[in-house]
Amino acid sequence: MTGSLDMNILTKTVIFLSLALLLNGAPAETIFVTLEKDNALAVVDGESAQLVKTVAIGRRPRGIALSPDYRRLYVAASDDDAIQIIDADSLTVIGTLPSGEDPETFALDPDGERMYVSNEDDNLVTVIDIAEQKALKQIPVGVEPEGIAVSPDRKWVVSASETTNMVHWIDPKTLEVVANTLVDTRPRAATFTSDSKQLWVTAEIAGTMQVLDVDSKQIIKTLTFKIAGVGQEKIQPVGVKVDRVRRWGYVAIGPANRVAVIDAQKLEVEAYLLVGHRVWNLAFSPDQSRLYTTNGVSNDISIIDLKRHKVIKSVAVGRYPWGVAVKP
């Protein structure tokens, strides 16, 4: 009796352990990285954490995003003044979207029907109907718009202008700017929390990350960063991401070569993780167990294990990696 019970426990343990091992294994996801200087797209295999291939695309590719069904990649080819549509399997360019001049960053709405593009030189946000492949409207915003985000509840589009130091709140129904919030110097990137209640905005020159309350459109917290052994002039926050359950947030701090780990409940910096040089943009893996960073100067991406908050590997990808997107 005891013997069979022991066997039972043993079998269960073995099954559990093998499952745990399976789950612990690296995910079979594909990481796409735009290479600003190589005019190319780098493809990295998540399982082996190795560069699989590099595909030539438009000139000076920067912003990148996947369609919600993961079948298409959108890449802002800045020097071609267009957003390229790339088939996510064959990696061939299958079309372009009229983005206006020098597109750098853009955001998709949660349904993948519309795209909002920042036109830095013209102080505009271009709204594109993706299915029709045409521009619906160009919305005037502040000087040098860059960071752009759509709230998951589809109620807001925000555009952050680097020189005006403002976040512009656009109503997606009327496509008009309905409110503005003054933020710290040179806002670069913005992201909504998954509940659409907060907006996180990084300020590159001020060296801060600000959290805004969406209802009141007021700043509720300004986070500063201090890293032992790193000069304050190197604290230049850019990319920002918050996980689905709003437990942790991550900020790429540019030439400080660190990603700040932020407790998204307390809104406090928890740790700094060392990655490659001039880290700018971040992307979660689909299951949010990993975070990928593009390191523009060291020409690589770093892979962060989010369960342990450890950088596990850095992979050389090509010159000036800029944007990153992950397909399951």
Add this chain to the structure above:
Amino acid sequence: MRLLHYLRAMRGIVIRELWRFLRQRERFIAALVRPLVWLFVFAAGFRSTLGLAIMPPYETYILYEVYIAPGLVGMIQLFNGMQSSLSMVYDREMGSMRTLLVSPLPRWFLLTCKLLAGTAVSVLQAYTFLLIAGFYGIEAPWEGYLWLLPALIVSGLMLGALGMLLSSFIKQLENFAGVMNFVIFPMFFMSTALYPLWKIKESSEVLYLLAEYNPFSQAVELIRFALYGQFNEYALLYTCGSLVVFLSLAIIGYNPSKGMMKRKGRG
């Protein structure tokens, strides 16, 4: 019966050394304080100086503290190797060495036992250091700590053999300080313990060659790779080769009819 005899002698020598080590609490603390000062004070100042390139066995960018940790483990073993030979000079002055050497067992065996004893002590010190470093956030993958053990034994024996060889040249305790200055420090600084080879090469080709062929460098690299669960074949062969050379010379050195003891006895 004969084997039993050998084992009993080995047990006696190792236990005596461990006892001595545990009884001298100051020595244990001193052996830990030295690398910890390097880690917390020296390395802290240079935190961000590395992180310029990724070099094996590391797969991503590291802080200087992470780089220097295996080097400090090597430092523990280097000092320990020298210190146990210091104790041999002491034993010789006090006469307990004679008691050991008059035993019917072969001299090489007795000296090897002495080496093993010293290495056992250094392994204890190294793991204690890594435990403290672990609390400070310098962690290696868990399997690395297992692979480290054989690496520590090989490197500990090699550095111990070097110390033993040096001690055969030394007649009196006082002379040992000179050896510390002329052997330990150059060996430590001209190695990969503090800077990676590519960094040394940037400043001086001569220094680079000295560091490359310094047996201590290879011991440190063996430790470094093992700590990250990787095997560095070249470092292992180089360290083992150095061990054989140093140990053979030390055995000759301790031979009263041929070695240095005889020559010194005359003088």
